[in-house]
Amino acid sequence: MKNNKMLDLYTDYLLSSFSYTTSTGLSELSDGAISHDKVTRFLRWEEYTSKDLWKQSKSLVREVESEEGVMIIDDSIENKQYTDENDIICWHFDHAKGRAVKGINFITSLYYSKGYSIPVGYEIVEKTEKYTDPKDGKEKRRSTRTKNEIFRDLLNSCVQNRILFTFVLADIWYASAENMVYIKKKVHKDFIMPLKSNRKLALSKEDREKGKWVKLESVDIKQNSIKEIFLEGVEFPLLLCKQIFTNDDGSTGILYLVCSDVSQTYDSMTTIYKKRWKVEEYHKSLKCNACLEKSPTKTRRTQANHFFASLCAFIKLEKLKMSEKRNHFALKARLYINALKSAYSELQKQKINAELNNISFVNA
Numbered sequence: 001m002k003n004n005k006m007l008d009l010y011t012d013y014l015l016s017s018f019s020y021t022t023s024t025g026l027s028e029l030s031d032g033a034i035s036h037d038k039v040t041r042f043l044r045w046e047e048y049t050s051k052d053l054w055k056q057s058k059s060l061v062r063e064v065e066s067e068e069g070v071m072i073i074d075d076s077i078e079n080k081q082y083t084d085e086n087d088i089i090c091w092h093f094d095h096a097k098g099r100a101v102k103g104i105n106f107i108t109s110l111y112y113s114k115g116y117s118i119p120v121g122y123e124i125v126e127k128t129e130k131y132t133d134p135k136d137g138k139e140k141r142r143s144t145r146t147k148n149e150i151f152r153d154l155l156n157s158c159v160q161n162r163i164l165f166t167f168v169l170a171d172i173w174y175a176s177a178e179n180m181v182y183i184k185k186k187v188h189k190d191f192i193m194p195l196k197s198n199r200k201l202a203l204s205k206e207d208r209e210k211g212k213w214v215k216l217e218s219v220d221i222k223q224n225s226i227k228e229i230f231l232e233g234v235e236f237p238l239l240l241c242k243q244i245f246t247n248d249d250g251s252t253g254i255l256y257l258v259c260s261d262v263s264q265t266y267d268s269m270t271t272i273y274k275k276r277w278k279v280e281e282y283h284k285s286l287k288c289n290a291c292l293e294k295s296p297t298k299t300r301r302t303q304a305n306h307f308f309a310s311l312c313a314f315i316k317l318e319k320l321k322m323s324e325k326r327n328h329f330a331l332k333a334r335l336y337i338n339a340l341k342s343a344y345s346e347l348q349k350q351k352i353n354a355e356l357n358n359i360s361f362v363n364a
Contacts, residue, residue: 006042011313014291021291028156048308050121056312057118069113069165071158073151076283078104086300087126090141109154112278116318119311126174152182169180190261192273200232226266238343241266249345282359285328290314
C-alpha cells in the first residue's frame with residue numbers, strides 16, 4: 001500500500017529545498033521526527049506509476065479543463081552524468097545538444113487549459129536490452145518500446161480518463177504518419193505538428209491517387225497562408241502553413257505546420273501551436289523548482305520514485321500558482337528569501353551568544 005502521507009511530506013521537502021535532497025536531509029528538517037530509514041523505505045517500498053500521477057492531478061484537471069484545452073506530449077532528459085548506469089539511467093541522444101547524454105529519458109502527457117499546465121501521464125524510457133553495436137563493437141542498451149508507441153499509449157490513457165481537449169500538440173520527432181492516423185481515427189482528436197522539409201506530400205487528391213509525391217521543401221506556399229495537402233501515409237487531408245522566424249543569431253528559419261482540422265485558419269493554427277511551448281516551461285520548472293536532478297538516489301526504484309515525487313511537487317506548484325497568482329519561479333524565490341531571512345536571524349543570535357562569551361567579530 002502506497003504511503004501518501006510520506007509522499008506529501010517528501011514533495012514538500014523537494015519544494016523547500018535549494019540543494020541536494022537526501023533522506024538524511026529530510027530527517028534533519030523534521031528534527032528527527034522522521035527517521036532516515038523511514039524516508040529510505042518510502043523510496044524503496046512500492047513503485048509509483050502513471051496511474052498514481054493521474055490520482056494526484058485529477059482534481060486540478062477537473063477544475064480547469066475545457067474544450068479549448070490541449071494535450072502536449074513531449075520528452076526530455078534528466079541529467080545524471082555521475083550516477084551509475086542501469087535500465088533507466090543510460091545514454092540517450094539529446095536533440096537539443098546534438099549528442100548522447102547520460103540520464104533518465106522521460107515522456108510526459110501535459111494538459112494545458114486556462115493558463116495551467118498539469119502532467120497527467122508519464123513513462124520513463126527503460127533500456128532493458130543489451131546488444132553489440134555492429135558499427136563500433138561496443139555493448140549498448142535499447143528499449144523494447146519505441147517513443148512513438150509510448151506516445152500513443154499516453155494519449156490513449158488521456159482519452160480513457162475523459163480529459164476534455166480538442167488538439168494534440170507535439171514536436172517534429174512525433175509527427176509520424178502512424179501517430180497522425182492514430183490521433184484522428186483511433187482517439188478522434190485533431191493535431192497540429194511540425195514537419196521535416198523532406199516529407200513527401202501530394203497537392204491534391206488526384207495527385208495522391210496517381211502517386212505524384214513531391215518534397216515539402218519544393219512546395220510554393222506563401223507566409224501567413226494555408227494550403228490543403230495530402231501527406232504520404234495519411235489518407236485524410238491536412239492544412240499546411242509556413243512560418244518564417246528569426247533566430248537569436250540573426251539567421252532565419254522555417255517551420256512547417258500541419259493540422260488535421262481543415263476548418264482552421266493560419267492565425268488559429270499558429271496560435272494554438274504556440275501553446276506547445278508550455279511543455280518546455282514545464283521541463284525547466286521541474287528541474288529548477290521541483291529538485292528533479294537533485295537526488296543522489298542509487299537504485300532504479302528509488303530513482304523512479306524520486307522522479308514521480310518531483311512530478312507531484314510540480315502539481316503542488318500549479319495549485320499554489322492558482323491561489324497565490326505567482327509563477328513557479330516567483331513562488332520558489334519567496335521561499336528562498338524567507339529562508340535567507342531565517343538564516344540571517346539565526347546568525348545574529350549566534351553572534352550575540354559569541355559576544356557574550358567575549359568572542360569579538362570586529363577586526364583588531
